[in-house]
Amino acid sequence: MATLNMVQAIRATLEREMERDERIILLGQDIGRNGGMFRATDGLQERFGEARVVDMPLAEGVIVGSAVGLACSGLRPIPELQFLGFGSQAFHQIEGQVARMRFRSQSRYPMPIVIRAPFGGNVRTPELHSDAHEAKYANSPGLKVVTPASAHDAKGLLTEAIRGEDPVLFCEPLRGYRLIKDAVPDEDYTLPFGRLRIARPGSDVTLVAWSAAVVVAEQAAELAEQEGISCQVVDLRTLVPLDVEGLAKAVSATGRAVVVHEAPLTAGFGAEVVATIVEHAFSALSAPVLRVTAPDAPYPFSSLERAYLPSAERSLGAIRRVMGAA
Amino acid sequence: MSILTTSTGGPTPVRILAPDGSVPDGYRPPLPDSELLAAYRLMLMSRRVDERAFNLQRQGRLGVFSPVNGQEASVIGSAFALDPTRDWVVPQYRELPAMLRQGYTLERFLLYCMGDPEGNRMPDGVNLLPIQISLAAQIPHAVGLAWGLRHQGRDSVVCVYFGDGASSEGDFHEACNLAGVRRAPVIFFLQNNRWAISTPVSKQTGADSFATRATGYGFPGELVDGNDFFAVHEATLLAVARARAGEGPTLIESRTYRMGPHNTADDPTRYVDPEELEAYRALDPVARVRSFLLEAELLSEELEHRMRAEIEEELAAAVAAAEARGAGRPEQIFDHVYADPPPRLLDQRDAITGEAQ
Ligand SMILES: Cc1ncc(C[n+]2csc(CCOP(=O)(O)OP(=O)(O)O)c2C)c(N)n1
Numbered sequence: 001m002a003t004l005n006m007v008q009a010i011r012a013t014l015e016r017e018m019e020r021d022e023r024i025i026l027l028g029q030d031i032g033r034n035g036g037m038f039r040a041t042d043g044l045q046e047r048f049g050e051a052r053v054v055d056m057p058l059a060e061g062v063i064v065g066s067a068v069g070l071a072c073s074g075l076r077p078i079p080e081l082q083f084l085g086f087g088s089q090a091f092h093q094i095e096g097q098v099a100r101m102r103f104r105s106q107s108r109y110p111m112p113i114v115i116r117a118p119f120g121g122n123v124r125t126p127e128l129h130s131d132a133h134e135a136k137y138a139n140s141p142g143l144k145v146v147t148p149a150s151a152h153d154a155k156g157l158l159t160e161a162i163r164g165e166d167p168v169l170f171c172e173p174l175r176g177y178r179l180i181k182d183a184v185p186d187e188d189y190t191l192p193f194g195r196l197r198i199a200r201p202g203s204d205v206t207l208v209a210w211s212a213a214v215v216v217a218e219q220a221a222e223l224a225e226q227e228g229i230s231c232q233v234v235d236l237r238t239l240v241p242l243d244v245e246g247l248a249k250a251v252s253a254t255g256r257a258v259v260v261h262e263a264p265l266t267a268g269f270g271a272e273v274v275a276t277i278v279e280h281a282f283s284a285l286s287a288p289v290l291r292v293t294a295p296d297a298p299y300p301f302s303s304l305e306r307a308y309l310p311s312a313e314r315s316l317g318a319i320r321r322v323m324g325a326a
Numbered sequence: 327m328s329i330l331t332t333s334t335g336g337p338t339p340v341r342i343l344a345p346d347g348s349v350p351d352g353y354r355p356p357l358p359d360s361e362l363l364a365a366y367r368l369m370l371m372s373r374r375v376d377e378r379a380f381n382l383q384r385q386g387r388l389g390v391f392s393p394v395n396g397q398e399a400s401v402i403g404s405a406f407a408l409d410p411t412r413d414w415v416v417p418q419y420r421e422l423p424a425m426l427r428q429g430y431t432l433e434r435f436l437l438y439c440m441g442d443p444e445g446n447r448m449p450d451g452v453n454l455l456p457i458q459i460s461l462a463a464q465i466p467h468a469v470g471l472a473w474g475l476r477h478q479g480r481d482s483v484v485c486v487y488f489g490d491g492a493s494s495e496g497d498f499h500e501a502c503n504l505a506g507v508r509r510a511p512v513i514f515f516l517q518n519n520r521w522a523i524s525t526p527v528s529k530q531t532g533a534d535s536f537a538t539r540a541t542g543y544g545f546p547g548e549l550v551d552g553n554d555f556f557a558v559h560e561a562t563l564l565a566v567a568r569a570r571a572g573e574g575p576t577l578i579e580s581r582t583y584r585m586g587p588h589n590t591a592d593d594p595t596r597y598v599d600p601e602e603l604e605a606y607r608a609l610d611p612v613a614r615v616r617s618f619l620l621e622a623e624l625l626s627e628e629l630e631h632r633m634r635a636e637i638e639e640e641l642a643a644a645v646a647a648a649e650a651r652g653a654g655r656p657e658q659i660f661d662h663v664y665a666d667p668p669p670r671l672l673d674q675r676d677a678i679t680g681e682a683q
Contacts, residue, residue: 030524033596034524034597055525057491057494057531058461058494060495086460126390126459295674296671297663297671300659301441304441307659308659
């Protein structure tokens with residue numbers, strides 16, 4: 001058991017899995033000698049060679065598109081998008097090809113591809129680097145969308161993703177790469193998809209979040225605690241598949257729910273969470289389900305991101321409202 | 327008449343100004359002396375902004391900044407071939423001097439680097455599109471702009487800048503293809519600075535020149551020594567003349583070298599061979615122009631000294647103005663999102679700006 005930050009856990013998992021399975025090949029921008037923009041692949045090219053850790057031309061479409069062909073050839077590619085925002089350049093390959101090749105080929109060509117991508121804000125990156133685009137991908141049938149919030153989960157979920165047969169978009173919280181640190185077992189383990197985690201027990205309100213927003217929800221729970229409100233924090237871990245039963249159970253236990261996410265409100269994944277709660281736990285609800293999100297404006301330039309992103313304080317406001325206290 | 331011929335494309339870059347500042351016998355630069363000095367001054371300004379911006383970034387006063395260092399001849403030589411009153415520049419993010427030449431201001435650029443969206447608002451009447459972060463996305467825009475201006479009977483030329491890295495994106499190919507079809511008055515100005523962050527150009531293309539790609543799109547390509555102000559300038563003049571005459575696009579590969587880090591967050595010691603860097607330092611584009619100007623007795627140490635002092639003042643005034651204005655009022659998140667904002671967005675604005683008070 002070692003204490004690792006998120007990026008160390010991811011790096012260690014990639015190394016371990018590449019040792020285990022030589023069909024794994026990493027593709028991306030600056031992942032070789034430079035070890036990735038955030039060092040998620042640090043030293044891997046030295047260790048496994050240029051044939052397995054490939055610095056690709058600067059073109060997301062061909063990074064993902066060639067992964068489709070590599071998978072058809074029998075390899076297990078792990079392409080990296082330098083930032084999820086630039087997944088848009090590969091979106092037609094991800095949504096139109098990776099996600100549906102199994103269906104198109106009637107399972108002749110499975111797509112054991114894990115697309116890794118840092119995402120999310122509050123690290124003062126230039127424009128278009130910080131967007132939380134997870135909902136666009138969650139609405140792409142055939143693809144699984146995984147959003148770990150701890151180093152421990154990053155290892156277990158990434159191992160599961162790599163060993164599985166379905167394509168996965170593995171969203172890594174940029175802000176948490178170094179900030180999120182926790183105990184990670186040395187031995188291999190997998191965490192099943194579609195099982196949420198209760199990050200903090202509580203009895204009055206259920207806060208639902210994923211990725212870096214789990215940290216915000218936990219901070220909000222601390223603030224609420226000081227006002228005598230007990231918040232349960234649920235980390236969804238994977239958006240597709242969604243743990244419908246776990247979600248209904250968690251919300252039924254408190255009767256109140258607030259969803260916290262970084263993406264804009266309209267058509268964000270929070271809408272899916274609320275709809276699922278309403279469908280499966282309606283009778284247990286004692287207040288409307290609220291969402292704390294970014295506004296329906298483009299991700300702004302860096303000087304504005306603090307005001308833009310959902311905060312613990314803004315979440316506390318919603319907690320008070322579902323408690324009928326504001 | 328230009329001393330260049332069209333459609334060379336390689337394998338040897340066209341060079342006029344040698345590293346020691348000498349030019350072929352009898353060569354006369356097409357720019358008047360005052361413009362040559364203005365170009366040199368802009369080079370000095372660019373170097374100084376690079377240094378100052380790094381300091382400000384280290385002090386936490388600026389966000390991410392990408393220096394021009396090493397590419398001054400490439401950016402400024404090309405910009406001086408355009409007529410800012412009718413020609414357009416479509417930038418990536420490493421072309422501040424070309425933007426200043428068009429009429430952008432240092433103060434706005436500093437605001438941009440401070441993370442204020444106003445910094446990307448090009449002043450009215452200035453022929454510039456915003457700074458582009460999504461690589462290559464600006465190239466199709468440039469083609470549409472050139473096509474649209476021609477469609478409306480203007481004689482404008484559009485010069486779009488992008489890197490060797492950006493040239494790998496599909497947007498590059500799609501834009502060049504369309505420009506060839508429409509014979510749009512556009513110059514594809516590819517700055518091959520040998521790096522895309524840590525990725526060397528050898529991993530970007532299997533060919534030994536980017537300029538030769540032009541043939542496949544049906545227009546000429548020029549390969550020039552991008553550290554040679556005159557070669558870059560002459561090649562761009564030729565491309566401007568062709569475009570203006572209705573002869574369509576040109577691809578210019580300006581072969582230069584990124585002498586600094588990719589940006590303030592990058593550590594090039596992880597991947598740049600120090601010997602290679604040293605070799606390129608000997609080809610410094612600014613020093614070459616300086617030697618030429620001194621030799622031609624257009625520049626004196628004293629004049630240079632005055633230029634530097636003025637630059638220092640201008641820069642200090644711009645920093646003071648940008649900082650006095652201050653970056654980032656929460657309502658800016660909501661301004662300029664729609665002409666007619668949805669009511670929900672207005673509610674969100676009220677909630678967030680109310681919170682900030
Ligand atoms: C579509 C897209 N993908 C990835 C990035 C991240 N990124 C920023 S700059 C850069 C390298 C750009 O290289 P090049 O086009 O050669 O320009 P240079 O920085 O060398 O001037 C990368 C990969 C981006 N901004 N946009």
